[in-house]
Amino acid sequence: MSIVKTPARAPRARRSPEAARENILAAAERLLTEKGPQALKLTDVAAAAGIAHATVLHHFGSIADVQTALMERMIRQLVAQILAEGAVAADPQGRVGQGARVLFDAFGDRGAARLAAWLELTGESRRLTMAREAVREVIANRLAPEGVDPAVAEDMVLVSVILAMGVGLFGRSLSELMGRPPDTARGLALDLLRRLLPAEGA
Amino acid sequence: MSIVKTPARAPRARRSPEAARENILAAAERLLTEKGPQALKLTDVAAAAGIAHATVLHHFGSIADVQTALMERMIRQLVAQILAEGAVAADPQGRVGQGARVLFDAFGDRGAARLAAWLELTGESRRLTMAREAVREVIANRLAPEGVDPAVAEDMVLVSVILAMGVGLFGRSLSELMGRPPDTARGLALDLLRRLLPAEGA
DNA sequence: GCTCTTATCAACAAAAATGTCAATAGTGAA
DNA sequence: TTCACTATTGACATTTTTGTTGATAAGAGC
Numbered sequence: 001m002s003i004v005k006t007p008a009r010a011p012r013a014r015r016s017p018e019a020a021r022e023n024i025l026a027a028a029e030r031l032l033t034e035k036g037p038q039a040l041k042l043t044d045v046a047a048a049a050g051i052a053h054a055t056v057l058h059h060f061g062s063i064a065d066v067q068t069a070l071m072e073r074m075i076r077q078l079v080a081q082i083l084a085e086g087a088v089a090a091d092p093q094g095r096v097g098q099g100a101r102v103l104f105d106a107f108g109d110r111g112a113a114r115l116a117a118w119l120e121l122t123g124e125s126r127r128l129t130m131a132r133e134a135v136r137e138v139i140a141n142r143l144a145p146e147g148v149d150p151a152v153a154e155d156m157v158l159v160s161v162i163l164a165m166g167v168g169l170f171g172r173s174l175s176e177l178m179g180r181p182p183d184t185a186r187g188l189a190l191d192l193l194r195r196l197l198p199a200e201g202a
Numbered sequence: 203m204s205i206v207k208t209p210a211r212a213p214r215a216r217r218s219p220e221a222a223r224e225n226i227l228a229a230a231e232r233l234l235t236e237k238g239p240q241a242l243k244l245t246d247v248a249a250a251a252g253i254a255h256a257t258v259l260h261h262f263g264s265i266a267d268v269q270t271a272l273m274e275r276m277i278r279q280l281v282a283q284i285l286a287e288g289a290v291a292a293d294p295q296g297r298v299g300q301g302a303r304v305l306f307d308a309f310g311d312r313g314a315a316r317l318a319a320w321l322e323l324t325g326e327s328r329r330l331t332m333a334r335e336a337v338r339e340v341i342a343n344r345l346a347p348e349g350v351d352p353a354v355a356e357d358m359v360l361v362s363v364i365l366a367m368g369v370g371l372f373g374r375s376l377s378e379l380m381g382r383p384p385d386t387a388r389g390l391a392l393d394l395l396r397r398l399l400p401a402e403g404a
Numbered sequence: 405g406c407t408c409t410t411a412t413c414a415a416c417a418a419a420a421a422t423g424t425c426a427a428t429a430g431t432g433a434a
Numbered sequence: 435t436t437c438a439c440t441a442t443t444g445a446c447a448t449t450t451t452t453g454t455t456g457a458t459a460a461g462a463g464c
Binding site: 036037038114116117118120121122123128131132135139154155157158159161162163165166167169170171173174175177178180184185188189192195196 | 238239240316318319320322323324325330333334337341356357359360361363364365367368369371372373375376377379380382386387390391394397398
């Protein structure tokens, strides 16, 4: 009669549903920023989260729902980051420069820019609805400079956001591609906005 | 005894290897611009090209090779488009404005900007090598303004390219997201460069 | 302790995507 | 016309990815 020693097994972790979802989404976000959207496979996300893939399905229903939840989470984080910046400068020019820096910071960490690109490439209307609301909220609460013609202010915000996303997504690669330090593009773009936007408001 | 009428069947097309590859890549490019990189599945590409998926494999070996070939084809097209522009203006400012417009045109059709984002998101070194050479070629042959400090010129090119890619990728969506005509961002960005770059060269 | 809920997981099943192969059929050359 | 070459294809096979199910176990409440 053989005596089989029960293999030592790590005790099964049991999280609250909220913690479990958070753990999964955090792992998914890591995968997204490190390997790109195509790496968000059910099995890979589960492995990155250290759980069985069935558990992922238990909490989200499908891998598509995981992706949607991740998008929404990242959009919320991005909005929060932009809105959480400190006191605002009094003069319009100061506000503009500050707003630009906030934008570049928000899209500076690779995740946010990649999120935007992912949204653009896949472009599903359901997800874009939330993005639209986020844009509205940020513009209304944080970026709209006072003392400037609203139409002009909108133009400034629009081009600033696009530049920030472009730098966030392509800045490092292109800088290095041209043999420059990785944050070269970021500095140049900030200079561009700092020097031009006040003139536009005048 | 049943008489089975042979079903009418379209005669089997037989292309030259070059034409077959071209047909497949054209279909893949359509898929990429319309549905995004994640739509480049073997079966879907074959269906879009109107052939059996085995034929795709016969010509390319694997779906990954199709994707690589498509990237290289699109990079070549992009470089050709940028280099093919007409006579260049004599003065540095004119050259700069012209170069910017060429860039915005090249990244204006959705495909090129999506290609760049795709490259960035997936980021494989093998593919990036070709992108690097393309960037070098374009800068050397077309975009480098004469009569300007080379270091400054490089800065101008770098920020211009990033802005052009940002506008190409996000411009339409963001413009409409803010309730403006779809080419609003493009116009604003061109204005931005037109007004700033000559000043930087001075 | 006991029970009840349910987060967790292994095993299985289904679907999707990719790849293999032998047969078929255009096409140019002999 | 005949033949050799090979682009093309349907059928099959393999791998990858996703989803299902029943059993297990962690923890909360009693």
